[in-house]
Amino acid sequence: MTSIIKFPFAILVTILALLAFSQPAFAQGADYSATINTTLEAIGEAASSAALEEGASEEEAAAAGAAAVSQAVAGSFGDRDAKIFNTLLFLIGGFLVMWMAAGFTMLETGLVRKKNVSMQALKNIALYSIAGIMFWLIGYNVMYGGSAGGFVGTFLPYNFPAPGADTADAGYSTASDWFFQMAFVAATASIVSGAVAERVKLWSFLAFTVVLTGVLYPVTGMWQWGGGWLAEMGFSDFAGSTLVHSVGGWAALAGVIIIGARTGKFGPDGAITAMPGSSIPLATLGMFILWLGWFGFNGASQLAMGTIADIGDISRIFANTNLAAAAGAVAAMIAVKLVYKKVDVTMVINGALAGLVSITAEPLTPSVPAALFIGAIGGVIVVFAIPILDRLKLDDVVGAIPVHLFAGIWGTLIVPLTNPGTSYVTQLIGILAIGAFTFVASSIVWLALKATLGVRVSEEDESLGLDKAEVGVEAYPEF
Amino acid sequence: MTSIIKFPFAILVTILALLAFSQPAFAQGADYSATINTTLEAIGEAASSAALEEGASEEEAAAAGAAAVSQAVAGSFGDRDAKIFNTLLFLIGGFLVMWMAAGFTMLETGLVRKKNVSMQALKNIALYSIAGIMFWLIGYNVMYGGSAGGFVGTFLPYNFPAPGADTADAGYSTASDWFFQMAFVAATASIVSGAVAERVKLWSFLAFTVVLTGVLYPVTGMWQWGGGWLAEMGFSDFAGSTLVHSVGGWAALAGVIIIGARTGKFGPDGAITAMPGSSIPLATLGMFILWLGWFGFNGASQLAMGTIADIGDISRIFANTNLAAAAGAVAAMIAVKLVYKKVDVTMVINGALAGLVSITAEPLTPSVPAALFIGAIGGVIVVFAIPILDRLKLDDVVGAIPVHLFAGIWGTLIVPLTNPGTSYVTQLIGILAIGAFTFVASSIVWLALKATLGVRVSEEDESLGLDKAEVGVEAYPEF
Amino acid sequence: MTSIIKFPFAILVTILALLAFSQPAFAQGADYSATINTTLEAIGEAASSAALEEGASEEEAAAAGAAAVSQAVAGSFGDRDAKIFNTLLFLIGGFLVMWMAAGFTMLETGLVRKKNVSMQALKNIALYSIAGIMFWLIGYNVMYGGSAGGFVGTFLPYNFPAPGADTADAGYSTASDWFFQMAFVAATASIVSGAVAERVKLWSFLAFTVVLTGVLYPVTGMWQWGGGWLAEMGFSDFAGSTLVHSVGGWAALAGVIIIGARTGKFGPDGAITAMPGSSIPLATLGMFILWLGWFGFNGASQLAMGTIADIGDISRIFANTNLAAAAGAVAAMIAVKLVYKKVDVTMVINGALAGLVSITAEPLTPSVPAALFIGAIGGVIVVFAIPILDRLKLDDVVGAIPVHLFAGIWGTLIVPLTNPGTSYVTQLIGILAIGAFTFVASSIVWLALKATLGVRVSEEDESLGLDKAEVGVEAYPEF
Amino acid sequence: MKLLIAIIKPSRLEEVRTALTDLDVHGMTVSEVKGYGRQKGHSEIYRGAEYAVNFLPKLKIEIAIEASQLAAATEAVREAANSGRIGDGKIFVLDLEQATRIRTGETGAAAL
Amino acid sequence: MKLLIAIIKPSRLEEVRTALTDLDVHGMTVSEVKGYGRQKGHSEIYRGAEYAVNFLPKLKIEIAIEASQLAAATEAVREAANSGRIGDGKIFVLDLEQATRIRTGETGAAAL
Amino acid sequence: MKLLIAIIKPSRLEEVRTALTDLDVHGMTVSEVKGYGRQKGHSEIYRGAEYAVNFLPKLKIEIAIEASQLAAATEAVREAANSGRIGDGKIFVLDLEQATRIRTGETGAAAL
Ligand SMILES: Nc1ncnc2c1ncn2[C@@H]1O[C@H](COP(=O)(O)OP(=O)(O)O)[C@@H](O)[C@H]1O
Numbered sequence A, B, C: 001m002t003s004i005i006k007f008p009f010a011i012l013v014t015i016l017a018l019l020a021f022s023q024p025a026f027a028q029g030a031d032y033s034a035t036i037n038t039t040l041e042a043i044g045e046a047a048s049s050a051a052l053e054e055g056a057s058e059e060e061a062a063a064a065g066a067a068a069v070s071q072a073v074a075g076s077f078g079d080r081d082a083k084i085f086n087t088l089l090f091l092i093g094g095f096l097v098m099w100m101a102a103g104f105t106m107l108e109t110g111l112v113r114k115k116n117v118s119m120q121a122l123k124n125i126a127l128y129s130i131a132g133i134m135f136w137l138i139g140y141n142v143m144y145g146g147s148a149g150g151f152v153g154t155f156l157p158y159n160f161p162a163p164g165a166d167t168a169d170a171g172y173s174t175a176s177d178w179f180f181q182m183a184f185v186a187a188t189a190s191i192v193s194g195a196v197a198e199r200v201k202l203w204s205f206l207a208f209t210v211v212l213t214g215v216l217y218p219v220t221g222m223w224q225w226g227g228g229w230l231a232e233m234g235f236s237d238f239a240g241s242t243l244v245h246s247v248g249g250w251a252a253l254a255g256v257i258i259i260g261a262r263t264g265k266f267g268p269d270g271a272i273t274a275m276p277g278s279s280i281p282l283a284t285l286g287m288f289i290l291w292l293g294w295f296g297f298n299g300a301s302q303l304a305m306g307t308i309a310d311i312g313d314i315s316r317i318f319a320n321t322n323l324a325a326a327a328g329a330v331a332a333m334i335a336v337k338l339v340y341k342k343v344d345v346t347m348v349i350n351g352a353l354a355g356l357v358s359i360t361a362e363p364l365t366p367s368v369p370a371a372l373f374i375g376a377i378g379g380v381i382v383v384f385a386i387p388i389l390d391r392l393k394l395d396d397v398v399g400a401i402p403v404h405l406f407a408g409i410w411g412t413l414i415v416p417l418t419n420p421g422t423s424y425v426t427q428l429i430g431i432l433a434i435g436a437f438t439f440v441a442s443s444i445v446w447l448a449l450k451a452t453l454g455v456r457v458s459e460e461d462e463s464l465g466l467d468k469a470e471v472g473v474e475a476y477p478e479f
Numbered sequence D, E, F: 001m002k003l004l005i006a007i008i009k010p011s012r013l014e015e016v017r018t019a020l021t022d023l024d025v026h027g028m029t030v031s032e033v034k035g036y037g038r039q040k041g042h043s044e045i046y047r048g049a050e051y052a053v054n055f056l057p058k059l060k061i062e063i064a065i066e067a068s069q070l071a072a073a074t075e076a077v078r079e080a081a082n083s084g085r086i087g088d089g090k091i092f093v094l095d096l097e098q099a100t101r102i103r104t105g106e107t108g109a110a111a112l
């Protein structure tokens, strides 16, 4: 029936085509036009019928049909697909960064002593959970709900569009962005957890985590990624050498100072007691998990993969991230060998992680040799920084401060080497501003906790081990 | 040459354009139309030449050309891309759910005693392998090869299209769907494995796995996801709180009852012997793996990501899934602290998992507060259910029944709170029907095994440990 | 304003439409055409304005507009999206294969004795790092920088396009391909690491890794995947049963022979000392990580997912890969049970891995029964090969030679069973050529190292354990 | 005073502890050991290679008691640890010259 | 010669070792043990089930010394291990009939 | 009866076991210990901090034998455990007052 009514139109098209094409091409040309029209008509009719069935008026149906045809012809699936790709990037990147929570847990349970392993596991589960809840409750809006050039967003919960209602006008779906950003916050809290391990009180640590993930991280995050004053000034921190890693490092440093060292760590006459970690394989596993997760951390910080240029950049970021980590590991290995003769594997683990932190501020612009250089310096930094911290009687159990704070500063400072749009001065201002805020604010929170809940367990509990004292479950029970 | 023959057509188009556009727009308009035609012609010619080269007749070639043009104009790359996206969703979701096999393995090897760890590893490798083979051999067709409103599919192996021949008419490739669904079956079998650990006979357990993954799970799966009678009745279970988790839980409960408790677990005067797990870090790792895998479990159960609405929903599911788990962990942590003073980390692990199971029946419609509520109740359920099971002398080694059965029921029951298209009565019917079938059928299988192979190892082997008795390899050998 | 000037055109279109459609369809048809034109015009104008703003001449602007319209109409987002999909495949596949580095680490740390665990972790971190650096420095160009039918590429570093500059002309972004290929090289080095564990000198092993990943693997890789002489001859190795696994196996075999067995492994009268691995759960975790990574290994070796046919094939590869592994595990389990009565889980782990290696040469063409058959034979091979190697006094700590070399040969040889485009003779030639080259070249390198650095630690260090002797950190320190 | 050293099967610890508590012996020290005697080890297979498991896991219990309690304690341990199967273990008795409680400095029977 | 067996709290090892070194006692053997005495265990909760932790971790130190050193060594250990809290441990002394250094075959005091 | 306690290097266990079996001594108990004597520990570096490893891993072997076997057993252990290097260990001999086989209740030499 419909083929009959289309007849006159087909005739017209055929005549036009006859004028335009030679015989073989003609046959095809004619067919093409007819097919195009048939197809477009079908699309339009399908859309308008669907609209009618859903109870739309005739006009609305006609509009829906027109929109569908327009979308088809204008190739706007390109736009649809770009938005899907962008969202997919956040989801994949997000689950990779979420997986880093397991990486920190393995790294830290491997590097604390046997008697504090269950506690370290518990703290990491709890902090990841709290980070998610707090970043929904206020964090996201503190970070992204502010005005351009500002200092802080709004203290409101964050809402996602209703099911089926997300139109991805920002270029990606709302919830995928939240998910991806949330995983970053959790990483920051994990950094603190490792540094203050083996003596901090469980509930004080969790209280600190609430403030860190709900307020401290989001505030400095707002300054840059939330479009605040640092962003306006031209500070550059691609995936968070400073915004994530140094922030975690500063908060950890404040904690380490205020909580104090583990009992027995530093002897009276400058003696340092080594307190070897309980499981090297788990620490190594943790490092590999973090390394894997970092592809999400840096790669998805490109924030878009709906164009060939974007996914090309993501690929470049993957390669640079991997090579900086490799350089960090190799450089640390060589430095340890030269300085200490034996190759302490925990230093190499820290070296790889420092390589990763170093490249995070700018994983895109460096050439491969530059990425190798940036990562290698990061690796060397930790080898020398770890004993220095010890000499300063700062007891950082897993090396979080050298890896995340020092390498984070290094990575942020060196951005202008490869990224011409940045300046060393602005980088320094950003580092100092974020460092000062986070260190001071963290110190206040730690001191407030010290004055109220108390921040460290009793000496007896510490010597017994937190697993027995606070968790009640030994990590590796014997007979 | 071809530019010459298009001349008359271009003239006509130019005239039409002259009427329609002002001068600057005209030039472009004219170019556009010509370009469009050139492009379409090239596409059509390329397709028909290709067809000719492959030995097609002239008519076939013309048809191929027409189809290519039609596809191009109608934006059917949108359709192609949607199908690729859908398939990709299944593949990514599938490998994430496959990875849950490692999660269950770590959780269970961490929670059994040292002397049964190798056996638990062996059983998990074997069950994942068997689940794959059985779900190909009959399971998939038992589940998806039935008729609408029916009770069971066909008992036939499943075939994939030949290489290159899959046209994804269902919206996704056939094998990707199989792969994704297969990983779910394996999860069900893992649930049983944890509950009956430390005393079940290896080969009896494997025999049960064969029936569970080949028949039991697929049958109740057919009722709902296979389009059977429950689906027609309006039962709702988005990603399987009931179809996967409760089914595993019921099968485990039947096993726990029929196999009996571990020797020494329950003393004569109501005394309960704690049998602490061998490795808290591995149990924690298992939980994180499961948490990660759950993004595939729930997210890819959206079954499509080829539209902005679909990927927006997947994003929402990711966020809700994560937050329900977080709430489960935090709620369990607080409940444990209040009830027992020390914070047993294994309870918190179970709490997070219960949060995940609870949200699985409906991860899309809940708002964030609702998701937090649903997950938190799940977390609290396990804290109270675990000692109750002990008092009932039901010996569930890893807490599989509270986590998967109880939280699974809770999650399924609460769906109507946020999903208006569902009813509490229908949810209850579904829970009861699936529970009754699975519990009865599982009991029959366990009893049959008890009467033939025997279901539990000798008391001597149990006291020696299954690793020495049946595996011959200690998990952590000493000097 | 623009709506006014489009008026005459709309009238013409309306008249044509009047001739063609009945009333309700007419309204829609008319709208469609107008919408199409409006949309196309907008696209064209946007592109040309953009070009003008960037300082292009009017002609260039017009051309840009025309190109944009042409792209929209011709659906060339299909092309863009295909390239994004292909690149995404490499990135996802790449991170999954990268993750295999953790799998090998866990497998190997689990299967060596407690006193050598830290060393095994260290070696695996170092080899992954070195593989990345060497494959950038020369490896990639040795492998892919040669001419068709040739024997070796060029010894030059590899460069990626500048940020934003990758146009993915090859169908995918340059760096994504490098990343994916790099992860394969690392896998090869991991294979060697496991076989020669517990007695090889750290720095000699690393020196061997430099040559293996920079030269040996890339050279034989060039012959096939680099388009060299084997490829021209018709050799077929889809994802590297021979190119990756056997190459690793041959290099390992040379090492095992030249380095010699662990002290005490083989007694004077043919006695074999069992040296049980330190952690079965970690070995099992390693297997699951490898299994997961293999979906990237085989799946992404399809090299494209921008068409429905490609992603359909990838899905098929996922299913076949999974089922071959399952068959390998189950077959090994049954074989071990029949031969040895107890079910040694380390044999089942090796069986699953052998199933994976076996299907790697051709994961696409086999039907499910064929995939099961190929995997099962692989699983059986290891069960019998492991004790045979022992009898030959070849001390392969983790079973790397049976799993990767023997099953790799089997998988490559059996390709013609399901892939009609291949021949047994050519497969054999490829296996022999690559084997001969790798074995001889590896032997030369090992012998050179033996003559210079020395390849094994002192007997005292071996008995003390490499952790204490060379790493200085015990894996599981006690009080 | 005497030092009673019992080598027992790991699964019997609870029984032995209870039996001694009933006897008013309120202290003991336990360690994990491996051993063999009449109950020889057996052979196991690991990755296809047969190997002798010469040593089986046992617990060693050390109990310092007054000489007067010796007979009763020996008997109590024997009964509690006896499963009637080979490998049940041994009880060795040494003379204990001196005992001191670290905290208080008490010595002799008072220190036990 | 005497064999001095001390059961101490794990955290006191370093102090004891130093104290003995100061006394010119240059050898000892340590093992991980669990025990109870006056210091009873306590109850813990695991997955909601209360259970008794009867044994607490201790270290056992064995030191072979000449009889003449006994008093001084006992006192040194006692002082170093004493935290004044319950569970500090015990010192047992056995008569050591014979001692041999494996490497040289020296016996008696020369072997210590 | 005598209780022979040998502290040996872990790698020498098999040799010692074989030597004793050849002497018709068919029982022993082994535990993991750490110790030092002439062979002092050494210093290691962990994360840049030097620390003393005072204790080295050894095995402690306890063998209950008839007095008549003492000389032969001591010699056998000495030979089997002797690598000629520092740290080879010690053999201590205590008087064993009484031995009981738990399973049968046999005492004295019959219980060994
Ligand atoms: N002569 C011995 N010296 C030291 N310990 C011994 C001796 N004989 C047996 N034991 C210890 O006693 C344990 C049980 O001895 P066994 O002879 O197997 O049991 P049974 O007395 O029931 O025959 C052994 O595993 C070993 O630890």
Ligand SMILES: Nc1ncnc2c1ncn2[C@@H]1O[C@H](COP(=O)(O)OP(=O)(O)O)[C@@H](O)[C@H]1O
Residues within 6 Å of the ligand: D026, D027, D028, D029, D030, D062, D063, D064, D065, D101, D102, D103, D112, E007, E034, E035, E036, E037, E038, E039, E040, E056, E058, E085, E086, E087, E088, E089, E090
């Ligand atoms: N009668 C005993 N026999 C063997 N070991 C004992 C005895 N009494 C105590 N011990 C060991 O000494 C440790 C400390 O003893 P305890 O009585 O708790 O301390 P305190 O002497 O301070 O009261 C115990 O854990 C146990 O290992």
Ligand SMILES: Nc1ncnc2c1ncn2[C@@H]1O[C@H](COP(=O)(O)OP(=O)(O)O)[C@@H](O)[C@H]1O
Residues within 6 Å of the ligand: E026, E027, E028, E029, E030, E062, E063, E064, E065, E101, E102, E103, E112, F007, F034, F035, F036, F037, F038, F039, F040, F056, F058, F085, F086, F087, F088, F089, F090
């Ligand atoms: N005085 C002692 N008391 C107890 N154990 C000792 C004593 N001296 C040595 N040992 C044990 O014997 C082991 C070997 O002793 P050492 O003196 O190092 O060897 P050598 O006899 O070859 O010089 C030590 O590690 C320690 O366990």
